[in-house]
Amino acid sequence: MRTARSRTGPLSQLGARRPRAERPHARPAATQPGAVRRLFLAARVVAAALALIGAWLPASAAHAAGTVTIVDRSPKEDNGRWKLKMTMNYGGMPHLGHIPMLFSFTPTVHYERALTDKSPETPVLVRIPLQNQQSINESMDVGFSDSSGKVFAITKFDFVLRRDRGFEAGEYDLVIKRASDGVQMGQKQKITLQGDNPVIDRRAIVFSGEKKKKDDKADKAEAEKSDEPAKEDASEGAPEEGAAEAEGPVDDAPPAEAPPPVEPKQGGCGCRLSPDEAATPLALPLVALGAAAALARRRGERRARRA
Numbered sequence: 001m002r003t004a005r006s007r008t009g010p011l012s013q014l015g016a017r018r019p020r021a022e023r024p025h026a027r028p029a030a031t032q033p034g035a036v037r038r039l040f041l042a043a044r045v046v047a048a049a050l051a052l053i054g055a056w057l058p059a060s061a062a063h064a065a066g067t068v069t070i071v072d073r074s075p076k077e078d079n080g081r082w083k084l085k086m087t088m089n090y091g092g093m094p095h096l097g098h099i100p101m102l103f104s105f106t107p108t109v110h111y112e113r114a115l116t117d118k119s120p121e122t123p124v125l126v127r128i129p130l131q132n133q134q135s136i137n138e139s140m141d142v143g144f145s146d147s148s149g150k151v152f153a154i155t156k157f158d159f160v161l162r163r164d165r166g167f168e169a170g171e172y173d174l175v176i177k178r179a180s181d182g183v184q185m186g187q188k189q190k191i192t193l194q195g196d197n198p199v200i201d202r203r204a205i206v207f208s209g210e211k212k213k214k215d216d217k218a219d220k221a222e223a224e225k226s227d228e229p230a231k232e233d234a235s236e237g238a239p240e241e242g243a244a245e246a247e248g249p250v251d252d253a254p255p256a257e258a259p260p261p262v263e264p265k266q267g268g269c270g271c272r273l274s275p276d277e278a279a280t281p282l283a284l285p286l287v288a289l290g291a292a293a294a295l296a297r298r299r300g301e302r303r304a305r306r307a
């Protein structure tokens with residue numbers, strides 16, 4: 001019998017399976033670059049959310065410190081005053097019966113009553129927006145207790161605004177805070193103070209004749225007053241009629257001399273010479289020379305006749 005021989009040559013290795021090469025271990029999903037980036041972004045988002053929540057909590061706590069309700073946010077002026085009727089909820093039981101509060105009123109719109117060229121007689125209401133205005137601060141101790149000393153969480157009170165404190169008709173933003181820690185009570189509220197502010201003249205040219213009439217009347221009165229003493233002096237200086245008749249008629253005063261007649265205008269340049277200037281020193285020698293020449297001529301003629 002033939003025995004099978006083991007094939008150890010190259011042909012015997014054709015059908016044999018080759019052992020698999022050892023592969024390196026695969027990285028876990030957490031250690032891949034894309035997963036690391038996603039985890040980093042998620043951590044940043046969580047940190048940002050926590051920071052926002054931390055910043056919002058103090059603000060929400062401050063806004064949650066009670067509530068304030070105003071019955072009428074547009075009160076009307078009464079003798080230079082406005083009255084605000086408020087209801088305040090402290091948000092808990094206050095530790096004191098009276099809590100100091102700070103009321104800040106910031107002007108936002110001013111109501112101006114003006115006379116314009118289009119409406120010179122009737123004032124026109126002009127709403128002027130305001131920005132970056134200084135607040136008007138008023139302090140008040142708000143009571144949360146009754147006469148027996150019992151403390152309550154809710155109270156009602158009236159807050160009065162006056163013109164002599166700087167308030168005028170217009171719109172304001174009201175913010176109420178506790179004076180002790182600065183925590184805001186309720187939300188910021190907008191109020192409107194209704195009333196008539198002083199009229200401002202915005203006309204380009206103002207024509208008014210009343211003042212002139214008044215001045216004329218005053219001038220006439222002063223003129224009459226000044227004429228009264230003059231009349232009294234004239235009445236004192238004038239002689240009485242009886243005295244004038246007793247003294248007799250007074251001779252008429254001589255009539256005033258009439259001015260001398262003006263001589264008619266002569267020919268020439270129209271200039272007149274004074275008597276002193278009529279004969280000048282040069283005329284005398286000329287007359288003497290003429291007379292001497294005439295005498296010499298006559299003597300010559302006589303001599304010629306004798307010869």
